[in-house]
Amino acid sequence: xxxxxxxxxxxxxxxxxxxxxxxxxxxxxxxxxxxxxxxxxxxxxxxxxxxxxxxxxxxxxxxxxxxxxxxxxxxxxxxxxxxxxxxxxxxxxxxxxxxxxxxxxxxxxxxxxxxxxxxxxxxxxxxxxxxxxxxxxxxxxxxxxxxxxxxxxxxxxxxxxxxxxxxxxxxxxxxxxxxxxxxxxx
Amino acid sequence: xxxxxxxxxxxxxxxxxxxxxxxxxxxxxxxxxxxxxxxxxxxxxxxxxxxxxxxxxxxxxxxxxxxxxxxxxxxxxxxxx
Numbered sequence: 001x002x003x004x005x006x007x008x009x010x011x012x013x014x015x016x017x018x019x020x021x022x023x024x025x026x027x028x029x030x031x032x033x034x035x036x037x038x039x040x041x042x043x044x045x046x047x048x049x050x051x052x053x054x055x056x057x058x059x060x061x062x063x064x065x066x067x068x069x070x071x072x073x074x075x076x077x078x079x080x081x082x083x084x085x086x087x088x089x090x091x092x093x094x095x096x097x098x099x100x101x102x103x104x105x106x107x108x109x110x111x112x113x114x115x116x117x118x119x120x121x122x123x124x125x126x127x128x129x130x131x132x133x134x135x136x137x138x139x140x141x142x143x144x145x146x147x148x149x150x151x152x153x154x155x156x157x158x159x160x161x162x163x164x165x166x167x168x169x170x171x172x173x174x175x176x177x178x179x180x181x182x183x184x185x186x
Numbered sequence: 187x188x189x190x191x192x193x194x195x196x197x198x199x200x201x202x203x204x205x206x207x208x209x210x211x212x213x214x215x216x217x218x219x220x221x222x223x224x225x226x227x228x229x230x231x232x233x234x235x236x237x238x239x240x241x242x243x244x245x246x247x248x249x250x251x252x253x254x255x256x257x258x259x260x261x262x263x264x265x266x267x
Contacts, residue, residue, distance in 0.1 A: 105221035174227025
């Protein structure tokens with residue numbers, strides 16, 4: 001929002017580039033079938049579970065070298081798992097949960113709302129489980145590392161659940177006209 | 187229960203027939219309507235029912251009354267009457 005509109009121009013170009021990538025068929029074999037999309041969503045959930053496991057390890061073993069290395073390893077594997085999974089599911093859903101609502105059509109907005117609604121309910125269940133876990137645990141001495149990793153786990157879960165839900169729910173998209181033409185040419 | 191509700195609210199359409207008749211591709215129709223091309227495919231497969239606004243715009247695109255494109259009852263097959 002600079003007077004020259006430079007920042008707006010950069011933001012516009014970035015948004016357009018993102019839209020182009022999301023409309024491209026990047027690694028289509030990863031999400032071609034519902035079973036594969038659900039496997040991706042499952043891998044994403046496993047990635048999130050690793051951060052929660054890191055929280056539990058830090059809670060019980062920190063401060064110690066074992067806690068530090070186990071938590072760092074779990075976080076590293078989680079990042080390496082979730083980044084490609086989220087990228088593939090974002091392309092599969094054509095940015096339904098990541099693009100601005102003004103960039104989506106009415107069907108995509110409806111899908112986005114359903115995904116956010118389900119993710120909201122799942123997040124509520126996660127919060128209840130976290131509160132129950134904390135109340136049941138020994139809270140005399142809570143390691144700072146566990147609090148930090150726990151907060152990271154909460155943020156990641158909150159951020160990634162909508163795209164995982166959207167990927168899980170996505171029906172097989174109809175074939176493109178160009179695919180139909182290719183079929184006819186064969 | 188959900189399936190029953192979906193069946194009850196199912197709206198039949200003749201978008202694929204009209205599109206084939208006029209030689210319009212899904213992408214061309216989608217661009218004209220300002221929707222994603224996959225949305226046209228989902229509409230044609232009956233997996234998504236459009237809003238009244240989109241239904242009217244589809245009918246306007248094909249220059250026919252809306253009831254020619256959409257119906258609550260299945261459309262009769264060609265040659266069945």
